[in-house]
Amino acid sequence: MSQAISLHAVVPPELAGSRLDQAAAQLFGEYSRERLKQWIQDGTLTLDGRHAKPKDKVMGGERLDVAVQLQDETVAVAEDIPLDIVHEDDQIIVINKPAGLVVHPGAGNHQGTLMNALLHHDPALAQLPRAGIVHRLDRDTTGLMVVARTLTAHTHLVAQLADKQVYREYEAVAYGNMTAGGTVDAPIDRHPHDRVRMAVVPGGRPAVTHYRILQRYPNHTHVRVQLETGRTHQIRVHMAHIGFPLVGDPVYARLRFPKGATPVLLDTLRLFNRQALHARRLGLVHPATGEQCLWESPLPEDFLQLLEALKLDALPPA
16 A cells, blocks of 8 residues: 655745755655655655755755655554544544553564554554554553554654653552652663663663652552653653552562551452553644644543542541
8 A cells, every 4th residue: 555745845045055855854844854865865855856865955946846655664464453542533543542452563462452453443554654653651551642644743743742742641559658749850761680671770861750649548649640751661660769669560569568458458459460550631732733632531440449449448447
């Protein structure tokens, strides 16, 4: 399957002296600079009808033409996997991801992923990098994700993420009783000795997480978390780093049974076998309309049951 793209533009005088790839990025801003550079290099983006180089200078008045057939970029098998679609239009899809659904195929997960499901829902997504997936949630984290349906939308969403313009709010339950909210500003990278884990590492990639208390319990805290950056396992790593790992986290926390807890809470904690983390709200600028959009996803049933068990445990004895 392929899609034809045909673009035309004339270099304005104010871009005189610019490199061709820089001028193209100004004139065809809906596409990434790397993609435009590739089109110049392979001759599908021409300068006055001739093959040029990305570094060639433009003088103004030249005609830029793009004639390209987008080929499939995503190699994965389409699978009929149900999707909980919160919003869908011709540019984006907003998904409410359940626990247990891996986002991308990888080692040990070649099928049964969100990408496989998306390709079944819309085969044209195969023409986009990673089937339009621009950010991810961990396998057992639930909640909202946005997927691009066009190359233009993909470029816009990637840019919004890079510019920290996408609003991502989570709810989580952590071990321990916090006294106040705050901000964790600590770089994250691969753990130096365990490559499966991430860790706060000097010289790692910048990572900032804001959190505030929604409800305190005797031995746990229900928090709202807002991401400023989006590193792998960021919330899980940062909360563990400050001494409040997430309930159920199999990588960054140990199962804890509070003294004197009710049997209901003990059973709930024992059976809660994923990190208590839900992507509750997602906000972004729509790539086509420019409208500020915000979606909200209700807490999943297992999360609600955990909160109810914590609430009952906090009640004074009858």
